[in-house]
Amino acid sequence: MNERRGRSEEFEELALPLLPPLYNFARWLARDREEAEDLVQETFARALKGFSSFRAGTNFRAWMFRILRNTFLSSRTGSKTALHLSIDEEGEEVLLPPTQHTPESILLAGDRQERLQAALEALPVIYREVILLCDVEEMKYQEIAEQLEIPLGTVMSRIARARKLLRGMLVEQGLGATP
Amino acid sequence: MNCELWQDKMDSFVDSELTPELAEGFQEHVRECPACAAETIARQQLKAQTHIAGQRFAPSHSFRREMERRFGRRARSPQRNWIAAGAAAAAVAAALVFLVARRPATEMRYLAQLRDAYLATQSGNAALETFAAPESQVKSWFAGKVPFTVDVPALGKTAFSLRGGQVVYLDGAPAAELVFAAHRRQISVFIFRERPETRGFGERDTPVKRAGLEVESWTEDGLRYLAMGEDNPEDIWRLCGLLKAADAS
Numbered sequence: 001m002n003e004r005r006g007r008s009e010e011f012e013e014l015a016l017p018l019l020p021p022l023y024n025f026a027r028w029l030a031r032d033r034e035e036a037e038d039l040v041q042e043t044f045a046r047a048l049k050g051f052s053s054f055r056a057g058t059n060f061r062a063w064m065f066r067i068l069r070n071t072f073l074s075s076r077t078g079s080k081t082a083l084h085l086s087i088d089e090e091g092e093e094v095l096l097p098p099t100q101h102t103p104e105s106i107l108l109a110g111d112r113q114e115r116l117q118a119a120l121e122a123l124p125v126i127y128r129e130v131i132l133l134c135d136v137e138e139m140k141y142q143e144i145a146e147q148l149e150i151p152l153g154t155v156m157s158r159i160a161r162a163r164k165l166l167r168g169m170l171v172e173q174g175l176g177a178t179p
Numbered sequence: 180m181n182c183e184l185w186q187d188k189m190d191s192f193v194d195s196e197l198t199p200e201l202a203e204g205f206q207e208h209v210r211e212c213p214a215c216a217a218e219t220i221a222r223q224q225l226k227a228q229t230h231i232a233g234q235r236f237a238p239s240h241s242f243r244r245e246m247e248r249r250f251g252r253r254a255r256s257p258q259r260n261w262i263a264a265g266a267a268a269a270a271v272a273a274a275l276v277f278l279v280a281r282r283p284a285t286e287m288r289y290l291a292q293l294r295d296a297y298l299a300t301q302s303g304n305a306a307l308e309t310f311a312a313p314e315s316q317v318k319s320w321f322a323g324k325v326p327f328t329v330d331v332p333a334l335g336k337t338a339f340s341l342r343g344g345q346v347v348y349l350d351g352a353p354a355a356e357l358v359f360a361a362h363r364r365q366i367s368v369f370i371f372r373e374r375p376e377t378r379g380f381g382e383r384d385t386p387v388k389r390a391g392l393e394v395e396s397w398t399e400d401g402l403r404y405l406a407m408g409e410d411n412p413e414d415i416w417r418l419c420g421l422l423k424a425a426d427a428s
Contacts, residue, residue: 027236136233
């Protein structure tokens with residue numbers, strides 16, 4: 001009983017400080033507050049249940065994020081296959097319109113966060129999740145690859161494409177419809 | 180290595196994923212290639228902006244409390260001696276009645292003064308001092324005006340900016356007010372010497388509704404911090420986290 005209480009306290013100390021970033025990530029994935037809260041609660045419940053299998057000294061944060069993502073996937077019917085794209089689709093290039101304006105200079109003109117947030121929301125989830133893990137959670141490529149159970153090269157190509165898509169959307173927002 | 184090959188490594192450079200040798204090679208290339216230099220800067224800016232914009236959502240106060248209830252110490256209930264627990268509860272209730280009867284008027288008076296200062300700032304009637312370089316200027320500006328040191332954390336990679344600051348007076352004693360902006364709303368953070376009358380503000384990890392506003396408050400080294408805003412509890416919570424972390428470092 002005492003050992004179990006000790007592990008619960010250890011879990012609390014490690015897990016509760018991660019509530020804000022986990023919730024933020026869940027909210028971006030789920031796009032709905034209630035669903036995000038359910039997702040986070042389920043994540044914590046699964047993590048607590050499986051805490052005995054967590055190896056001390058390894059990356060607890062990455063472990064929690066992995067549980068959250070897997071919980072998200074399992075909440076979607078057939079979601080694991082739905083999130084994968086064919087190699088041909090991934091290889092498709094996104095052409096930026098030729099212009100002297102850059103997305104960054106457009107961002108500097110008012111509503112910048114809102115525009116970027118709208119662009120992030122519009123990203124397909126497989127690109128949104130890598131860019132969030134990389135740029136918001138500041139995870140390394142290898143961590144992201146382990147999180148998402150994809151090759152390192154796929155992480156790199158998805159990050160590159162996510163950024164191209166974001167910039168394309170920002171330019172489009174700033175200049176009106178692309179001709 | 181030509182531009183096309185270096186461009187393939189550009190995202191990895193921006194994300195600090197290149198080996199030191201490749202990173203050095205990349206930097207040498209951009210020193211000689213204005214196009215790649217401009218593109219690298221653009222991607223770095225986008226990454227920095229995404230870092231801020233992506234921190235959009237925060238758990239609500241009620242959800243946080245629910246999670247603490249389910250997974251925190253309150254979720255564990257050791258065996259109790261119910262007679263002792265009942266006696267303790269009765270003692271706490273009696274103390275609360277005594278405290279509420281004795282203190283609320285003074286605490287409310289302070290809260291009212293803080294609220295007035297907050298509303299004056301919101302209405303634009305406050306003469307705020309603005310700081311071009313907050314991290315270095317805030318401390319020196321407040322020196323001599325308030326009997327304590329006022330610091331601000333680095334805000335560069337956050338959603339917050341410092342609009343300005345001023346000295347306000349609570350029962351005649353000087354306090355610092357720092358006005359932060361985030362998501363088109365403002366948050367005032369008041370800093371003043373803790374007094375017996377202000378201990379009633381308590382220690383909170385999340386904002387609560389007080390006098391119609393969202394308020395989060397804590398003490399550190401004899402100073403009372405009180406953050407005040409409207410309809411933005413998540414931002415208040417994040418800002419207070421930054422301030423607390425800066426104090427701790």
